[in-house]
Amino acid sequence: MPHYKLTYFPIRGAGEGSRQIFALAGQEFEDNRVPREQWLTLKPTAPFGQMPYLEFDGKKLAQSYAINRYLARQFGFAGKSAFEEALVDSLADHLKDHMSECRPYFVVFAGFGEGDVDKLRRETLAPAVTKNYAFFTKFLKENGSGFLVGSSVTWVDLLVAQHTADLLKNSPEVLDAFPEVKAHQQKIHSIPNIKKWLETRPETPF
Ligand code: GSH
Incomplete structure (x- = not known):
């Protein structure tokens, strides 16, 4: 290696x-x-x-x-076929689009810009989560395995679960309507190697 x-x-x-x-x-x-x-x-x-x-x-x-x-x-976490890999990529690209929609909120939340963080949470973050987490929920329900794509964990599960965990910590109310995505976060963060990483990684605010 x-x-x-x-x-x-x-x-x-x-x-x-x-x-x-x-x-x-x-x-x-x-x-x-x-x-x-x-x-x-x-x-x-x-x-x-x-x-x-x-x-x-x-x-x-x-x-x-x-x-x-x-x-x-x-x-071995990219998807088990060319189509699964493409589905994983599509979800990752959609997460990136979601992050761009939320950007005005994150800039102020992280202290890189000035603004009313509560107003941005209500008017920028919450609508973006409502729209985009409905898509993640749809994928989880249709796939049925508890993972976003296929029958095992892929890299997009890690990205979505981390974002969900960040939301649960800082703005849990925006996820009230999304129990499937909360269950997904728990499932991914219970994988032993990930659980160990989360417990031992350096603590940072974002
Ligand atoms: N599309 C790039 C990626 O996903 O890797 C974006 C990379 C990016 O924006 N990096 C920032 C950076 O290096 C930190 S998140 N900023 C310092 C700089 O541009 O000098």
Whole structure:
């Protein structure tokens, strides 16, 4: 196995999906958490001038979803057929669209911008969750296995479950109408390797 080194800010953010894929696989990796002050010296060496990026075997790979997809394929969490892989990708892209819709709320919530966080929660976050978690619920109900796609865990389960857990911590009321997605979060976060990761990872606000 190569030595994997994942470089990202010391937050969950766009790096956490890859960290959880490593954890799920039971694969050792170097969790290189770079503070903002050190980032500017590294920035010119990053493939697209941004983090996260993954280094292994003298190669560098950037873009969080490309990294997630690559690792998931390596370790067997990408889907069991070409169509399952495509379904997983479609859900991941939809989660990304959902995150873009919520962005005005997250910017203020994380302290990167000024605004009325409660108003943004009501007027931006809640409608986005209501719309998009209905789609995740539909996939869970139609699939019937408790996973979003197929009969076993894939990388998109990790991403959706983490977002659900974040919502449950900070804005639980937006999930009142979504018991299936709450059950999904519990199922994914009870997988022993993921449970262990959640208990031992560095504690960060987001
Ligand atoms: N589409 C990229 C991905 O998913 O990896 C977005 C990467 C991105 O926005 N990275 C941010 C970053 O590196 C942190 S989340 N910011 C510092 C900078 O641009 O200098």
